[in-house]
Amino acid sequence: xxxxxxxxxxxxxxxxxxxxxxxxxxxxxxxxxxxxxxxxxxxxxxxxxxxxxxxxxxxxxxxxxxxxxxxxxxxxxxxxxxxxxxxxxxxxxxxxxxxxxxxxxxxxxxxxxxxxxxxxxxxxxxxxxxxxxxxxxxxxxxxxxxxxxxxxxxxxxxxxxxxx
Amino acid sequence: xxxxxxxxxxxxxxxxxxxxxxxxxxxxxxxxxxxxxxxxxxxxxxxxxxxxxxxxxxxxxxxxxxxxxxxxxxxxxxxxxxxxxxxxxxxxxxxxxxxxxxxxxxxxxxxxxxxxxxxxxxxxxxxxxxxxxxxxxxxxxxxxxxxxxxxxxxxxxxxxxxxxxxxxxxxxxxxxxxxxxxxxxxxxxxxxxxxxxxxxxxxxxxxxxxxxxxxxxxxxxxxxxxxx
Numbered sequence: 001x002x003x004x005x006x007x008x009x010x011x012x013x014x015x016x017x018x019x020x021x022x023x024x025x026x027x028x029x030x031x032x033x034x035x036x037x038x039x040x041x042x043x044x045x046x047x048x049x050x051x052x053x054x055x056x057x058x059x060x061x062x063x064x065x066x067x068x069x070x071x072x073x074x075x076x077x078x079x080x081x082x083x084x085x086x087x088x089x090x091x092x093x094x095x096x097x098x099x100x101x102x103x104x105x106x107x108x109x110x111x112x113x114x115x116x117x118x119x120x121x122x123x124x125x126x127x128x129x130x131x132x133x134x135x136x137x138x139x140x141x142x143x144x145x146x147x148x149x150x151x152x153x154x155x156x157x158x159x160x161x162x163x164x
Numbered sequence: 165x166x167x168x169x170x171x172x173x174x175x176x177x178x179x180x181x182x183x184x185x186x187x188x189x190x191x192x193x194x195x196x197x198x199x200x201x202x203x204x205x206x207x208x209x210x211x212x213x214x215x216x217x218x219x220x221x222x223x224x225x226x227x228x229x230x231x232x233x234x235x236x237x238x239x240x241x242x243x244x245x246x247x248x249x250x251x252x253x254x255x256x257x258x259x260x261x262x263x264x265x266x267x268x269x270x271x272x273x274x275x276x277x278x279x280x281x282x283x284x285x286x287x288x289x290x291x292x293x294x295x296x297x298x299x300x301x302x303x304x305x306x307x308x309x310x311x312x313x314x315x316x317x318x319x320x321x322x323x324x325x326x327x328x329x330x331x332x333x334x335x336x337x338x339x340x341x342x343x344x345x346x347x348x349x350x351x352x353x354x355x356x357x358x359x360x361x362x363x364x365x366x367x368x369x370x371x372x373x374x375x376x377x378x379x380x381x382x383x384x385x386x387x388x389x390x391x392x
Contacts, residue, residue: 027193042207052218060345060371060372060373063343064375066377070377071336162380
């Protein structure tokens with residue numbers, strides 16, 4: 001019995017310190033790799049979702065401008081002249097992704113603006129033929145500087161004038 | 165330093181305790197890895213479900229936008245109006261391509277459960293919701309509305325353009341009658357892996373504003389005169 005106890009309590013041939021550290025290192029590297037992949041994938045899905053939302057916002061703004069130009073636009077009115085000049089220097093800042101309802105500091109905002117509305121006149125016709133519309137939506141991802149947004153979607157559209 | 169005699173290394177074979185401990189440690193490692201892989205799989209399933217939702221949501225909004233751009237008239241009737249579910253029935257009128265003095269109508273009908281939108285009785289997408297849902301998977305349509313400009317204060321579920329109501333007060337009737345906001349919201353529920361735990365839910369809303377230009381053209385005026 002004492003021989004058996006001696007054998008069980010013995011430390012000859014046991015897993016040594018180097019082996020233990022190497023084993024833990026391997027497990028740690030595998031875990032870190034897996035968690036990094038999961039975290040990256042999750043971030044990419046969020047980024048794609050914000051991109052799609054920006055497209056929806058931009059398209060809605062294009063439709064609004066097309067509607068205004070087609071049936072509710074008067075160059076003589078101050079408000080409409082201001083609209084025609086564009087808003088590239090005074091973009092509308094709107095919420096793109098609230099990222100959870102409990103905190104507001106992590107919200108992602110986008111800037112929506114449109115360029116100058118150009119009336120295009122073909123040489124063959126006497127009156128204006130269409131309006132050129134340019135809309136831009138810019139935003140910065142959560143780990144980027146909002147002052148210098150790196151992500152952008154642009155829309156180029158046309159709209160016929162009133163009566164067409 | 166003589167490594168063979170150092171206490172840091174030993175190669176005298178396995179003792180009973182060593183073997184037991186090794187088996188225990190390896191079992192814990194395998195258990196941990198299994199849990200990580202199961203969590204990874206659950207994450208993939210949820211991501212896939214969200215992509216399925218996105219595909220259907222974008223399909224519905226795109227198709228409706230396209231149909232409205234070619235429409236000459238429409239009528240909207242709210243059939244379900246609640247705090248959680250809001251559904252509209254939409255009848256879209258087009259000019260008959262063969263007989264220009266006649267019109268044809270397409271009827272868009274939503275259903276919350278099962279989450280199906282039909283156009284003249286035909287599902288918009290025969291593969292949604294998925295035929296073989298996963299563990300406790302349920303898709304619901306929580307919102308399918310078409311609202312005239314200025315009558316919906318919050319666009320797209322977020323205050324994207326919070327001054328729409330204010331802006332609509334200075335717009336003329338021709339613009340307000342022809343500009344609509346499409347809002348389509350899907351709700352996804354998935355049972356938890358362990359019974360008793362709360363289910364995982366996900367809501368997503370898809371929206372688009374559309375200007376129905378044919379409503380401000382002489383053709384519509386003529387159709388209305390003919391109808392009278």
